Amino acid sequence: MMDSGSKNDANIKAKALAEVLKRYAGTKGALIPLLQEAQEIYGYLPREVMREIAMELKIPFSRVYGVATFYTQFHLKPRGRNIIRICQGTACHVRGGARLLEAISTALGIGKNETTADGRFTLETVACLGSCGLAPVMMINEETYGRLTPEKVPAILEKY
Amino acid sequence: MQDLKEWRETLQRHRRVDRPVITVGMSTCGQAAGGDRVIAALEEVRARLGLQVDIRQTSCIGMCYAEPIVEITLPGKPRVFYGDVTPERVPGLIEKHLVQGEPVSEWALIQVPGEAAPYEGIPVITQSTYYGRQVRVVTSRLGLTDPESLEEYVATGGYEALEKVLGQMTPEQVIEEIKISGLRGRGGAGFPTGMKWSFTRQAPGDKKYVVCNADEGDPGAFMDRSVLEGDPFSVIEGMTIAAYAIGADEGYIYCRAEYPLAIKRLKMAIAAAEEKGLLGRNILGTSFNFDLHIKAGAGAFVCGEETALLASIEGKRGMPRVRPPFPAQQGLWGKPTNINNVETYANVPFIIKNDGQWFASMGTEKSKGTKVFCLTGKVKKTGLIEVPMGITLREIIFDIAGGIQDDRQFKAVQIGGPSGGCLPEDRLDLPVDYDSLNRAGAIMGSGGMVVMDENTCMVDVARFFLDFTQTESCGKCTPCREGTKRMLEILTRICEGKGKMEDLDTLETLARVVKNTALCGLGQTCPNPILSTLQYFRHEYEAHIKDKRCPAHSCQALLIFTIDAEKCTGCGACTRACPAGAISGEKKQPHQIDPALCIKCGSCMEKCKYGAISRL
Numbered sequence: 036m037m038d039s040g041s042k043n044d045a046n047i048k049a050k051a052l053a054e055v056l057k058r059y060a061g062t063k064g065a066l067i068p069l070l071q072e073a074q075e076i077y078g079y080l081p082r083e084v085m086r087e088i089a090m091e092l093k094i095p096f097s098r099v100y101g102v103a104t105f106y107t108q109f110h111l112k113p114r115g116r117n118i119i120r121i122c123q124g125t126a127c128h129v130r131g132g133a134r135l136l137e138a139i140s141t142a143l144g145i146g147k148n149e150t151t152a153d154g155r156f157t158l159e160t161v162a163c164l165g166s167c168g169l170a171p172v173m174m175i176n177e178e179t180y181g182r183l184t185p186e187k188v189p190a191i192l193e194k195y
Numbered sequence: 196m197q198d199l200k201e202w203r204e205t206l207q208r209h210r211r212v213d214r215p216v217i218t219v220g221m222s223t224c225g226q227a228a229g230g231d232r233v234i235a236a237l238e239e240v241r242a243r244l245g246l247q248v249d250i251r252q253t254s255c256i257g258m259c260y261a262e263p264i265v266e267i268t269l270p271g272k273p274r275v276f277y278g279d280v281t282p283e284r285v286p287g288l289i290e291k292h293l294v295q296g297e298p299v300s301e302w303a304l305i306q307v308p309g310e311a312a313p314y315e316g317i318p319v320i321t322q323s324t325y326y327g328r329q330v331r332v333v334t335s336r337l338g339l340t341d342p343e344s345l346e347e348y349v350a351t352g353g354y355e356a357l358e359k360v361l362g363q364m365t366p367e368q369v370i371e372e373i374k375i376s377g378l379r380g381r382g383g384a385g386f387p388t389g390m391k392w393s394f395t396r397q398a399p400g401d402k403k404y405v406v407c408n409a410d411e412g413d414p415g416a417f418m419d420r421s422v423l424e425g426d427p428f429s430v431i432e433g434m435t436i437a438a439y440a441i442g443a444d445e446g447y448i449y450c451r452a453e454y455p456l457a458i459k460r461l462k463m464a465i466a467a468a469e470e471k472g473l474l475g476r477n478i479l480g481t482s483f484n485f486d487l488h489i490k491a492g493a494g495a496f497v498c499g500e501e502t503a504l505l506a507s508i509e510g511k512r513g514m515p516r517v518r519p520p521f522p523a524q525q526g527l528w529g530k531p532t533n534i535n536n537v538e539t540y541a542n543v544p545f546i547i548k549n550d551g552q553w554f555a556s557m558g559t560e561k562s563k564g565t566k567v568f569c570l571t572g573k574v575k576k577t578g579l580i581e582v583p584m585g586i587t588l589r590e591i592i593f594d595i596a597g598g599i600q601d602d603r604q605f606k607a608v609q610i611g612g613p614s615g616g617c618l619p620e621d622r623l624d625l626p627v628d629y630d631s632l633n634r635a636g637a638i639m640g641s642g643g644m645v646v647m648d649e650n651t652c653m654v655d656v657a658r659f660f661l662d663f664t665q666t667e668s669c670g671k672c673t674p675c676r677e678g679t680k681r682m683l684e685i686l687t688r689i690c691e692g693k694g695k696m697e698d699l700d701t702l703e704t705l706a707r708v709v710k711n712t713a714l715c716g717l718g719q720t721c722p723n724p725i726l727s728t729l730q731y732f733r734h735e736y737e738a739h740i741k742d743k744r745c746p747a748h749s750c751q752a753l754l755i756f757t758i759d760a761e762k763c764t765g766c767g768a769c770t771r772a773c774p775a776g777a778i779s780g781e782k783k784q785p786h787q788i789d790p791a792l793c794i795k796c797g798s799c800m801e802k803c804k805y806g807a808i809s810r811l
């Protein structure tokens with residue numbers, strides 16, 4: 036059961052990747068959008084996927100790897116199911132962003148760029164989410180939370 | 196073109212409201228403040244009472260401090276904006292304003308009467324303390340129209356400028372008009388836009404590009420996000436006009452990936468404009484073609500630098516290169532490329548529609564027009580404002596933003612992000628223009644303004660920015676790669692109370708070297724936060740080094756928590772709150788903190804009801 040399920044899953048992903056590759060065929064400057072879409076599909080960038088992209092674009096693997104490691108958006112290792120991104124930008128910093136990070140890190144028992152053992156959360160920081168008017172701010176997946184205090188955190192994490 | 200005019204007239208006729216409308220601010224920040232819960236509550240009440248009312252969504256009106264913001268408008272009446280709307284307040288609001296027709300003046304922020312007679316007891320937008328001194332040009336639609344609707348854009352004067360350009364103006368005339376306006380780039384450096392356009396126009400080559408820099412990486416800045424989310428068509432129209440002026444037929448908007456809503460709205464706007472023949476081939480029935488694409492950034496601050504940005508669009512590592520050649524000569528894929536900031540492009544339709552002279556009548560001699568700023572940090576009213584150039588910092592911080600939160604003491608305002616500087620109280624009467632700010636050691640930058648009070652440590656702020664630039668340095672040139680690291684080490688040492696007086700000289704020397712030798716703007720400007728704090732707040736550095744004290748009580752390593760035996764009742768609240776087990780004492784006897792165990796989290800101080808714990 037388990038086996039065929041995950042095989043199926045791998046198949047679906049491979050198919051989705053093939054479609055994306057087809058869609059970008061011949062487009063100039065396609066490498067970054069391709070990596071972005073591949074990461075959408077896989078949740079991170081597995082080595083084989085980067086190889087496949089390199090072959091498809093007829094460029095050396097080292098170039099793909101170089102780009103993937105340059106940009107903070109790309110992840111070469113699997114991440115948690117929910118991504119917490121705590122803003123450490125200036126506006127959030129002066130309104131207690133560091134304390135917020137500390138509170139969440141203590142609550143989850145993980146540090147920056149780490150994932151909980153059950154794979155539920157990955158904790159990351161960002162330089163600004165552009166909601167500085169509501170500082171301090173964090174994002175969980177696509178959802179933004181503002182005017183936070185360490186006390187508000189447990190109830191929010193509960194939801195995921 | 197005739198069609199566009201007729202379409203606009205029809206749209207304007209149909210724009211009148213014939214039934215009540217409720218509009219909720221749903222920019223990123225409105226959503227973060229709980230705007231969706233307010234919408235759910237509104238829909239629930241509407242269904243329960245069977246009301247005939249439209250519920251719509253809009254963008255950031257600028258009063259982010261009061262989010263969630265809800266507008267209620269009855270036919271033929273002023274538009275009334277309510278702040279801090281919670282789901283609990285919704286039934287009362289609807290009952291009074293919608294059912295009984297009486298706005299709730301205690302909850303109202305402002306009203307926009309239009310042609311209607313204003314309500315009593317609610318400030319009219321143009322006379323309100325927040326908006327009275329503002330001049331809204333690029334933000335004029337924000338929070339007032341539906342950003343996803345091309346119809347509303349056109350009905351409110353959108354595409355009149357493109358019509359004028361394609362109908363009556365040569366590319367040279369367009370460039371001349373921009374030159375007359377005195378518009379300077381809003382992305383930071385303030386280069387004259389008209390001049391940049393003419394360089395790209397004159398550069399040899401038949402393939403040219405226009406690029407919009409929407410990377411907005413400065414922490415504490417969200418002007419470009421607000422404009423893209425609130426009026427995406429104005430940026431697209433501005434880019435289309437630029438393309439015509441310089442002779443380009445293709446363009447890119449490079450938007451940072453952290454702005455998913457802006458990207459979504461841009462995609463919708465591009466599709467809508469294409470469908471109406473306002474983008475693509477034969478625009479407005481002329482021979483002018485322009486295709487526009489979106490590129491999402493991938494999270495690298497340095498990609499805001501123009502040559503790095505172009506490399507990133509080409510699918511490479513986003514590293515800056517030496518200029519010249521400037522992008523105007525050799526840009527995207529080696530072709531002449533004009534690159535401007537979001538706000539720069541958004542100004543263009545307004546300049547063309549009115550004229551260059553009109554724009555030049557606002558502002559100061561060398562800085563024309565208005566500038567959008569994001570007011571954040573320790574001010575009462577955080578938000579997005581647009582003010583004429585030349586206004587003073589004091590007017591912005593104390594009149595518009597209402598001064599410092601909890602009426603604490605103002606300490607500094609940080610302008611221009613990681614490339615900018617911190618200005619103290621005695622610089623508050625400086626006019627806000629490119630040159631005055633430069634002379635004072637800050638920069639206009641993109642428009643982030645972070646206000647700091649007595650509890651902010653200026654050494655820590657400098658360390659904070661260096662931490663940022665050190666992480667974001669792309670590593671291509673040595674002064675920046677190594678210099679940021681060394682400067683960060685020194686600043687960290689000082690914050691930990693391990694600094695020496697010689698460190699200040701070393702820091703200053705290093706800062707000057709990096710400033711003069713780094714390859715791109717990131718390195719060249721990253722010493723500014725250090726130099727400006729050293730200039731204005733040297734005493735704070737010295738306190739950290741000589742007295743091992745942080746005057747703002749902010750640097751954790753230098754804090755000491757103690758319990759005043761006189762005031763302590765021995766209730767034990769602090770012992771329970773302490774995560775480090777650092778507090779001991781018998782019940783009903785004064786407690787003590789063991790400094791060796793204390794991690795300086797401050798929890799005990801917050802929990803003590805008797806004010807017995809102090810932080811030194």
Ligand SMILES: Cc1cc2nc3c(=O)[nH]c(=O)nc-3n(C[C@H](O)[C@H](O)[C@H](O)COP(=O)(O)O)c2cc1C
Nearest residue numbers: 380381382408411412499500501535536539716717
């Ligand atoms: C490190 C660095 C980051 C930058 N980030 C941005 C940015 O986020 N947005 C922007 O418009 N310009 C940014 N700039 C300035 C651009 O290089 C460029 O000058 C600007 O986009 C030109 O547009 P303008 O003339 O309309 O201001 C940055 C420059 C540097 C050195």
Ligand code: SF4
Nearest residue numbers: 763764766767769803
């Ligand atoms: S909470 Fe305050 S009063 Fe109570 S034991 Fe602690 S220091 Fe003393």
Ligand code: SF4
Nearest residue numbers: 773793794796797799
């Ligand atoms: S500051 Fe924190 S660690 Fe130190 S005594 Fe108080 S509660 Fe305990």
Ligand code: FES
Nearest residue numbers: 122124127164167
């Ligand atoms: S600084 Fe935190 S959202 Fe901008």
Ligand code: FES
Nearest residue numbers: 224255257258259
């Ligand atoms: S985002 Fe809503 S008022 Fe600023």
